Amino acid sequence: MVKFLNKNFLAVLFATLAISLISPQAKARTYIVNGLASAVPFIGYGMNNLGKKISGSKVFSYITSIEGNRIIKPNILKDIEARYKRNPNEPINLIGISYGANMVSDIANRLAKKGIPVNYLGIIEGTSLKSIKSNVRRAQNFICTAAECSKRRIGLASGNTVTKLNQFTYDDGHIDLGNNRGVHSKILSGIR
Numbered sequence: 001m002v003k004f005l006n007k008n009f010l011a012v013l014f015a016t017l018a019i020s021l022i023s024p025q026a027k028a029r030t031y032i033v034n035g036l037a038s039a040v041p042f043i044g045y046g047m048n049n050l051g052k053k054i055s056g057s058k059v060f061s062y063i064t065s066i067e068g069n070r071i072i073k074p075n076i077l078k079d080i081e082a083r084y085k086r087n088p089n090e091p092i093n094l095i096g097i098s099y100g101a102n103m104v105s106d107i108a109n110r111l112a113k114k115g116i117p118v119n120y121l122g123i124i125e126g127t128s129l130k131s132i133k134s135n136v137r138r139a140q141n142f143i144c145t146a147a148e149c150s151k152r153r154i155g156l157a158s159g160n161t162v163t164k165l166n167q168f169t170y171d172d173g174h175i176d177l178g179n180n181r182g183v184h185s186k187i188l189s190g191i192r
Helices: 002-022 041-053 065-086 099-113 181-190
Strands: 029-033 057-060 092-097 118-124 136-144 164-170
Touching: 029 041, 029 065, 029 099, 041 057, 041 092, 041 181, 065 092, 065 099, 092 099, 099 118, 118 181, 136 181, 164 181
Parallel strands: 029 057, 029 092, 092 118, 118 136, 136 164
Antiparallel strands: none
């Protein structure tokens, strides 16, 4: 009986290790922040669709910048800080579109001041972006070419030689870029 339990224990242990190696994003916490007026279904659909593809994600939608800055941003920061205290090895992913991209770039900078690492930072069509500090492991910047697009590129903060930054341009619209299959594919690869 003891040998049987030991074999079962080892089998469960190895299976658990194998699963954790195969899908490391399952243990990550991903915060996806939509843009202004994203609570309107025909505006925020892209990030909602992306959220369905990422295990452990939470999508934030809202109408005004007041909600974004006074409710969403502080709540995300508070949640990340609490999670980091409980488990400093849990990867944190931040993804934002439009005004949400501005918020996640600011959140990443605030986390740098607290010494909290960010596994992945996804910036989609941001307008007022903060330079990326060295607490971010990997960042991707997605811009579009249509007339309504901001076409803003994000840069690394002075002295940051750590972050791997990729910039991508798509022939798409500002809102549509959030639901672009190529963008979703690169984000899914980036958070792994």
